Amino acid sequence: MEKSPTSNVKGVFRRLSLFRKSDGHLKQKPSKKAWKPFSSEEKEEEVTTEKFEFKATEIPLKPCSVMQIQNYIQTDMLKQAYLNLLSLRLELERSAKGEGASQANLDKKEKDLSLLYDTLRAKMSVIVRNSNKELLVYVAHIILEEEKRQGEPGAMQGWREAWRDAVLNGVWDTLEKVPLDSREQNASWLAVHLELLGKAVVDDLDRVKTELLSSYPEDFKVYETYVSCHHEAVGEHLKKLVEKVTELKDYYTLLEFITHSYPSDLKDQQRTLIKEEDLNKIKTACCECQKGDFKLELENFIMFEKEVWKKKKSPDRTDGFLTSKIDMGICQLIASYAGNLEKIDKNLGKSIIPSCLEELNPFYTRFEEEFSQHTVSLLTSDLLDCCLWVEYHITYINSFNSLKENVQCYKDICSAQVEKLEKEVDGLTQRLRQALMDHFISEVKPYMDNMMTKKWLKTDEDFKEVASRIENYSGLTKSMRAPSAQILVNDMHYYVAKEYVSQLMKKKYSCKKPKNEDAAIKMREQWKELKKLFVEMGSSLNWLYPLGNYLSDIIGMEFKKNIKDLLNPLVSNYPDISKKQLSAVLSFRDNGFSLEKHNVINHFTVLKRDAGNTNQERSFFTNIE
Template identity: 25%
Template structure:
């Protein structure tokens, strides 16, 4: 009988074992073994061992179904007949065997063992998919999942086209195999998800589960339809495992997003500031890619996360915004340190470009991602104020030496050019024309106001007595410089026309001899500028 089993002549082997079993039962019932119970136990065990050998053969046949390149149709057909004969020979009734003789006459449940064999076959097929180590291949998980879906899809195609024909409908062969593969893959992925996976690997696993598994690339492949059905399959990963995978991905993304933002800053320092590359200009505004770069990073990660689930997309947006709010103060700190350390000609163009970009960033995030930018706007408002304060500080540094020369002998003797102050200020402030309104005009207004105020402060300081001729000379020069300063800043876009009379009023007072006219000029000055008192 063992030889028949080894040769896979299972129907003949089963018939022989059944005769042996029936004979043993008959002898038992005739109480042949009453004097030799050990002989009965031995024969019963022989029957059981032989039946187990057939069960092992069934398992081997099932596992070989997908392993062997050529399908043994006859073998499968014989196996199905064998299972049917065993079920007929051993009806599933409680009276199949008497107490004490449970090895004989009992149903062998080979159909259940057939299902278990399919489950084991599926498990082995899943584990057989090539999987390189992290050291061998950077994208080891991508490759492994690709091999897995390719190999198992081929298995399912073989089951649909060839294996299914060997079984009666009642076996539901395709459904049984699909469920077995599904459970084997689920177990395998659960193990993979417990590994220390990096950002890319976590996304690869999430994407494969969410988008590849049921797609046409795998179970939804057109050639597998309609036999392969996925509607009734359980979740590939348990909700707790799925949530953990998503949370791990977000946690890993935190470092990745921070790194991307850090790279933006690093490139600004090394490729722009240190090399003094001038900012771009678009539609008369200084332009910088900062807003675009940030939105691109956020957009790409939201798109990837949104392909997994809406909740993951929301979490990713929240993470990106949190990292952005942390990044901007670092950006401000670096720019402030760089601008303080040196007097670079690209400082003002970049300051203008950054402030423009901040505006674009807020409007872009609101439009593209429907995000609440209240917190961002507060940070950017403070950052913009700090940037403009740096600008005004640098302006003072450039203007103060020239302002201090006013009413000095060299200034009076006209060795200093009358446009030197206006030229220095306008060269520094000319870039404000390329700042988005109203910020550009507001800052230019501040510049205009500062220059006039400081000019007035210098000329009303107690100096020395001047004769009439000198006073006339000073008055004319002040009026000339006032006009040059005013015209230069108005040409750049300042709307502070109200500042024009300030210096002229004082010039008139200095150049006037008559007290009543001086009083009239002072009155006009105080009326136009009450705070001058």
């Protein structure tokens, strides 16, 4: 079983000789036992009792010269120096009582005594600082003696405080000897230094236990004082080291040392290694550095993706879905930051998460700018590059949606930041989807504009081009994750249906019998083909499918008067169709005026009035110009 720091000392400083002033003379106070600093078992370190005894008879009746006392101090003859100082104090005391001394002489002696005490204290501080074991017993003896004489003339204050200051300076000397490389010399400069620093502290305190405790009485609390001084010195040393720290790994190392690596048995006996406010400053600086590091890593993600775009690399696939590593990389980075800091401080680990999520907001803008700038040229190249452009958009829609899902685990920690991130991601993915939609429109619109014309009635060329592009996108949208895939497919379906029907409203062509029947057949077949394509793509806009049949039935009806019978399901399912739009459909069938046509319009007006606001949530004809 390990001994306590003072267990090897038996009865050290049980009684020290005291000198009291009585009628101008010094008398020795009776003591039970002479002071013996070491046990008899420690013969190699044994010091005789005689050299520590201050006997009244040893105090010179007349002190030696100031120069001689000074010499005693400088040559480490502390006992002779101190006995003569006591003698000088008595002489000064007698002179002060008027025994033949002038004021000038008194002033001189007071000044000499003060200077000598200053010199003695300075010498004692050097001894303590250098841990001169043989002389430390004199130091302790003199301190105790002076503390007993605090009320006497010429007494000097603060001996114990001066002793502790000397201990602290000695500790500083120890710490300053610990090697400290520069960052340029060693990338692990701080980790190496702190490891050596911790070892130096432990070794020094072991030395205190084994070598110095026996030189002091118990009430000096030597080990505790050295522990306290090490805490103070190491704490101040760490504050200086912080000024040299600029890298995240070094902040981790520093905080790990403060909270975990610094010897636990020392922390248990003392206050925290550094003040809470100083520790918080380090934590704040660490978080700021981490934010900067995160920002730099985000920029590296963009740089990596730029290389992908530059080299026209095909995106990766996971379970059939196009994806990049950007979302997983960001999530892993945030998790690693939080995990590293949680090992140091659980609250600190949580506090970095909101900062990271906030830093993602400007990242999205930066990414979008770089993406648009570096991929737009693909649209002006060949068909393969155009397909790659589409794949890239799908890739990042998938990746950022995945990122949004993965940060849901932080909602309990920072709900405001998670909600803001969701909005930012939704905005970004919506713009990426819209870019795809705009590209799709640019591809099919020229062919859609040729619908419902004389040429359209004669050939399927333009429609086949539209169908071909829908098929191309059908394959690509299957590599997009829900819900974005569903939104894009529905948008495409809605656009094609609206654009197809809107061609009827533009009055570009009017059929003549029997061409209206041919047009109705073609329209029914093409609408059927569109339905097939969008069903395969997974469109959920089922309510659009009957529209083509309703319109083709009106266009192909042989007798105008019978068209009235076809209006009820049309108005019921698409109540936003206007009289002007129905007139355009009738004009495409036959632009001639007739009473039957007039009656159809009147009947339509009645149906519209009776239908009211039915199915107003399904807006279709309203969006057709």
